[in-house]
Amino acid sequence: MNRAPWIAFGVSLALAASWLGLVLVPQLQLGSEPMVVIEATGQDYPLARSGGAQAGAAVYRACGCAVCHTQQVRPAAEGGDLARGWGRRRTVARDYLRDEPPMLGSLRLGPDLANLGARETNNVTLLFKLYDARIATPGSTMPRFLWLFTKRRVPAGFAQSPEALPLPPAFAPPPGWEVVPTDDARALVAYLRSLQSAALFYEVFPPVKPRPATNGVAPVSATNTPPTR
Amino acid sequence: MKPPTEQSPAAGPRPPESTAPPAAEQFATPMWLVALTGLLCFWGAVYLDLNAGGFQALVFNRGDRPADVAARVPKSGTGDLVTHGRRIYGVYCAACHQPDGRGRPGQFPPLAGSEWVNAASPDRIIRVVLDGAAGPMTVRGQTFNNAMLLWRAQLSDEDIAAVLTFVRRNAEFHNTAGPVAPAQVKAIRDATQDRRANWTEAELLAVPVSE
Amino acid sequence: MASSNPPTLPPRATPDELDAAGRGPVLTLLVATVGWLVGAGALALIAAIKLHAPGFLADSAWLACGRVLPATANAFVFGFATQAGLGLALWLISRLGGAPLVGRGGIIVATCFWNLGLAIGVGGILLGDSTGLEGMELPRYATPILAVAGGVIVAWTAANFLARREPIRHVAEWYLLGALAAFPWLVATATLLTGFLPLRGVVAVATGAWFLQNLFTFWLGFLALAALFHFLPQLTGAPVPSRSLAVFGFWSLALCGGAAGLNRFHGGPFPAWMISVGVVASVLMLVPTLAVARNLFPLLRRHDRTRPPAPALTFFRASLAAFTLAGILGAANAGDAARHVTQFTLVTPALDQLTLWGFVGLAMLGVVHDLVPRLVGRAWPSARLARWHQRLAVAGVALLVVSLGVGGVVQGLALNQSALPFFAIVQRTVPFLGMATLANLILLTANCLLAVNLLRLLAQLGRERWAQFAKTWLTPLPEEVDP
Numbered sequence: 001m002n003r004a005p006w007i008a009f010g011v012s013l014a015l016a017a018s019w020l021g022l023v024l025v026p027q028l029q030l031g032s033e034p035m036v037v038i039e040a041t042g043q044d045y046p047l048a049r050s051g052g053a054q055a056g057a058a059v060y061r062a063c064g065c066a067v068c069h070t071q072q073v074r075p076a077a078e079g080g081d082l083a084r085g086w087g088r089r090r091t092v093a094r095d096y097l098r099d100e101p102p103m104l105g106s107l108r109l110g111p112d113l114a115n116l117g118a119r120e121t122n123n124v125t126l127l128f129k130l131y132d133a134r135i136a137t138p139g140s141t142m143p144r145f146l147w148l149f150t151k152r153r154v155p156a157g158f159a160q161s162p163e164a165l166p167l168p169p170a171f172a173p174p175p176g177w178e179v180v181p182t183d184d185a186r187a188l189v190a191y192l193r194s195l196q197s198a199a200l201f202y203e204v205f206p207p208v209k210p211r212p213a214t215n216g217v218a219p220v221s222a223t224n225t226p227p228t229r
Numbered sequence: 230m231k232p233p234t235e236q237s238p239a240a241g242p243r244p245p246e247s248t249a250p251p252a253a254e255q256f257a258t259p260m261w262l263v264a265l266t267g268l269l270c271f272w273g274a275v276y277l278d279l280n281a282g283g284f285q286a287l288v289f290n291r292g293d294r295p296a297d298v299a300a301r302v303p304k305s306g307t308g309d310l311v312t313h314g315r316r317i318y319g320v321y322c323a324a325c326h327q328p329d330g331r332g333r334p335g336q337f338p339p340l341a342g343s344e345w346v347n348a349a350s351p352d353r354i355i356r357v358v359l360d361g362a363a364g365p366m367t368v369r370g371q372t373f374n375n376a377m378l379l380w381r382a383q384l385s386d387e388d389i390a391a392v393l394t395f396v397r398r399n400a401e402f403h404n405t406a407g408p409v410a411p412a413q414v415k416a417i418r419d420a421t422q423d424r425r426a427n428w429t430e431a432e433l434l435a436v437p438v439s440e
Numbered sequence: 441m442a443s444s445n446p447p448t449l450p451p452r453a454t455p456d457e458l459d460a461a462g463r464g465p466v467l468t469l470l471v472a473t474v475g476w477l478v479g480a481g482a483l484a485l486i487a488a489i490k491l492h493a494p495g496f497l498a499d500s501a502w503l504a505c506g507r508v509l510p511a512t513a514n515a516f517v518f519g520f521a522t523q524a525g526l527g528l529a530l531w532l533i534s535r536l537g538g539a540p541l542v543g544r545g546g547i548i549v550a551t552c553f554w555n556l557g558l559a560i561g562v563g564g565i566l567l568g569d570s571t572g573l574e575g576m577e578l579p580r581y582a583t584p585i586l587a588v589a590g591g592v593i594v595a596w597t598a599a600n601f602l603a604r605r606e607p608i609r610h611v612a613e614w615y616l617l618g619a620l621a622a623f624p625w626l627v628a629t630a631t632l633l634t635g636f637l638p639l640r641g642v643v644a645v646a647t648g649a650w651f652l653q654n655l656f657t658f659w660l661g662f663l664a665l666a667a668l669f670h671f672l673p674q675l676t677g678a679p680v681p682s683r684s685l686a687v688f689g690f691w692s693l694a695l696c697g698g699a700a701g702l703n704r705f706h707g708g709p710f711p712a713w714m715i716s717v718g719v720v721a722s723v724l725m726l727v728p729t730l731a732v733a734r735n736l737f738p739l740l741r742r743h744d745r746t747r748p749p750a751p752a753l754t755f756f757r758a759s760l761a762a763f764t765l766a767g768i769l770g771a772a773n774a775g776d777a778a779r780h781v782t783q784f785t786l787v788t789p790a791l792d793q794l795t796l797w798g799f800v801g802l803a804m805l806g807v808v809h810d811l812v813p814r815l816v817g818r819a820w821p822s823a824r825l826a827r828w829h830q831r832l833a834v835a836g837v838a839l840l841v842v843s844l845g846v847g848g849v850v851q852g853l854a855l856n857q858s859a860l861p862f863f864a865i866v867q868r869t870v871p872f873l874g875m876a877t878l879a880n881l882i883l884l885t886a887n888c889l890l891a892v893n894l895l896r897l898l899a900q901l902g903r904e905r906w907a908q909f910a911k912t913w914l915t916p917l918p919e920e921v922d923p
Contacts, residue, residue: 003608004601004602004608004617007614007617007618007621008617008618008621009621010691010694011617011618011622011658011694012621012622012625014691014694014695014698015621015622015625015626015654015658015694015698016625017695018650018654018699019625019629019650021699021717022646022649022650022701022702022717023629023633023643023646023647023650026643026646026647026710026711026714027639027643029286029711030286030640030641030642030643030711031639031640031641031643033640033641061571061572062507062568062569063504063506063507064504064505064506064507064509064510065506066506066572066574067505067506067509067510068505068506070784072705072707072708072709074706074707074708074783075289075707077290077292078706078707078776078779078780079780079781079783079784079855079856080855080856080857080858083858084855084858084862085858090289090290090707090709091709092289092709093286093641093642093709093710093711094641095709096641096642096709097640097641099641100638101571101572101573101638101644101645102641102642102644102645102709103572104574104642104705104708104709105574106574106704106705106784106788107784107786107789108784108785108851108855109491109866110866111862133494134494137863139863140494140863140866141491141492141493141866142494143490143494143504143505144494144495144498145498145504146498146499147499147500147501257682257684257685258682258684258685258688258731259685259734262685262688262730262731262734265726265727265730266727269723269724269726269727270724272723273720273723273724276716276719276720277716277717277720280712280716280719281712281713281716282711282712282713282716283713284711284713285711285713286711287711288711288712289709289710289711289712290712291715291716292712
């Protein structure tokens with residue numbers, strides 16, 4: 001134990017073992033995982049994001065939203081995620097193939113966002129949350145993201161811009177002013193609305209429940225090739 | 230530099246020694262710790278056996294086994310069904326409907342491009358395969374008057390689902406309909422258990438196939 | 441000790457020679473350490489306030505909570521803990537090996553670049569350039585600077601290790617050597633796989649978890665254990681009871697410590713085996729934890745009370761307690777039943793802080809406390825400030841961990857009641873977040889006391905040096921005339 005080369009060698013070996021096991025093997029198992037064709041629509045899952053939503057992912061990353069929000073749903077047996085309505089199934093590795101990088105998060109000071117796009121389809125609601133979450137939820141602790149909005153003067157004699165946020169009176173700027181979301185805010189909202197992980201694969205497939213015979217649509221909304229590994 | 234003994238003037242004297250005494254050369258590791266290590270290693274092996282899903286990439290739910298995941302696949306994945314269906318088709322169907330699915334004009338109706346095959350729901354053709362069909366039938370504008378055998382006894386739910394999936398999704402037949410699950414076949418088989426007669430066109434048309 | 445030297449090695453240098461040789465590089469590292477400590481403390485306080493007071497500094501994008509928190513973590517880990525650890529490694533290797541430090545200029549220059557790279561990186565996170573990978577947030581334009589600068593320092597440290605004049609004799613040296621061997625792996629993985637060869641999908645997250653776990657174990661953990669295994673016997677005057685138990689603890693830590701990382705993503709989108717391996721490794725961490733604790737706690741009991749009281753001992757004692765507690769709580773929290781409650785709650789940061797601040801941070805504060813006076817050759821200017829620093833730092837860490845931990849359990853129990861609206865859960869955590877803010881305020885105060893003490897020490901030293909300089913160089917003429 002008093003020989004330096006053995007200690008260095010042994011520690012390198014221990015480190016190499018965990019590196020091989022927990023970096024390389026996952027890369028071999030999951031790194032080249034193919035997209036899945038959704039049979040009903042012929043699209044690849046996960047769905048490609050629009051340019052705006054991709055820009056929004058960068059805003060999400062830069063603002064560090066993942067510090068307080070997770071994007072992962074646990075299985076029904078662990079915790080109450082599904083019961084809370086945060087998804088219809090647990091999330092699996094395939095759901096994140098388009099995320100660079102996936103921002104899973106590890107703390108829930110805010111609700112989970114893995115299926116926000118399925119819950120929240122109103123841009124204005126989301127913009128309100130970003131501007132001041134207390135509009136919808138008095139007492140919320142979500143920070144304000146004021147730099148995503150421009151407060152500007154409405155020229156005298158003109159109406160408000162159609163883009164201006166229709167803020168309730170208690171939160172509205174003084175008369176003659178309006179609050180307009182920036183491109184970043186709009187991109188972030190597009191990204192948030194693109195968050196969905198609802199397609200079913202057989203990794204997480206619920207047991208096949210035949211539908212009534214008279215309405216025999218195949219119960220498969222997304223299938224993929226059988227496991228070869 | 231002042232000599233080291235005078236170096237601690239105001240606040241709290243410095244520790245006098247600069248090197249620690251080396252560890253005692255005592256070769257004792259407590260037995261309880263060794264026992265605990267063995268116990269934890271055993272527990273770890275058992276835990277991994279139960280919860281690691283055979284170290285497979287597709288087992289996500291802890292406690293599942295690879296077989297559990299695989300068991301869900303053939304019912305939903307179409308790859309296996311198509312392979313199996315091609316075999317069934319060759320044995321049971323190709324004699325009449327022909328390997329290319331075009332049938333025989335005036336004798337056996339075509340499956341390629343058939344509106345019966347490509348219906349949104351497979352509910353009608355499942356019935357046809359289970360109990361056969363007889364009497365005049367119109368397929369792609371042509372009327373056929375022949376009888377099809379019933380396969381209820383010969384083909385299992387999986388067989389029928391496979392062959393119908395093969396036919397409905399066959400690109401060579403220019404068919405593009407959705408797959409058929411064994412569960413769907415079973416549901417209809419159970420629902421039509423007491424039927425002892427071939428289907429007629431009129432009976433089949435009474436079965437809804439649009440969503 | 442010199443009598444036991446094998447004849448082939450040159451005789452060891454005297455402590456004064458060693459301190460004189462190590463003064464430049466080690467002091468540079470330690471002063472930078474204290475700077476980052478105060479900076480990280482200020483950022484941590486801002487982040488802690490923002491977690492429960494959403495209107496606080498809401499106008500500036502660069503102070504967004506989501507940017508300040510990762511910036512804090514990186515400043516703490518790479519500015520404070522890593523630099524203190526490197527200073528400790530250099531000093532301890534020279535001291536135990538008996539050879540004066542070589543490569544002093546190179547180390548000082550590399551230290552400057554390390555701080556430059558880290559300032560760029562932390563600034564980059566604040567400007568919104570974080571990579572988004574937990575544990576590897578530093579942007580890719582900063583990591584190569586850090587990799588090269590850190591590599592140079594570690595290479596010089598290793599060179600000093602090879603130049604030692606005494607055989608390896610101490611447990612602390614094993615841990616130092618292990619940390620030095622692990623550094624290239626860790627840095628290469630973090631640098632290459634975040635910016636230059638990004639991995640796809642969740643594998644990137646798994647790599648981040650691997651890096652974080654191994655950084656905590658093989659780098660920060662090993663350095664802090666080196667400090668404990670050196671200073672506890674030295675300050676108490678009692679030898680480590682069992683050498684074989686130390687061997688056992690060392691290798692079991694090396695084997696189990698690296699695999700526990702993915703436990704952090706319990707229930708996450710990873711194949712079951714990855715999570716399960718993390719669970720088993722976390723539980724197996726009990727073995728090295730108990731082995732180290734069994735070997736070091738007796739030292740505190742056998743403390744030779746006739747020796748002069750050592751101020752730094754408080755830190756090492758608290759650090760040892762935090763290490764033991766972190767291992768036990770980590771194993772307890774690994775189990776499925778506990779995780780179903782604590783996952784995604786404040787328990788995660790509580791345990792992170794227990795390791796990072798409690799175990800590593802307090803050990804490194806002890807290192808600063810002990811080494812700086814030794815290297816400067818004079819005691820801390822104010823013993824009262826030093827005492828208050830100790831008390832406040834230990835109290836702050838304890839309050840931080842307890843408030844986050846209890847808050848996390850409350851939060852987790854509430855999260856699992858699916859009928860309870862989410863907002864009500866957040867409201868329950870607010871008092872605990874407030875206590876965490878108080879803890880951060882205490883820690884910042886404590887570290888400011890340390891900084892003040894250090895600045896006064898350096899000012900004294902500077903004045904003395906200046907007087908010496910003035911005496912010898914600015915008034916040369918009378919000396920030449922007089923004789």
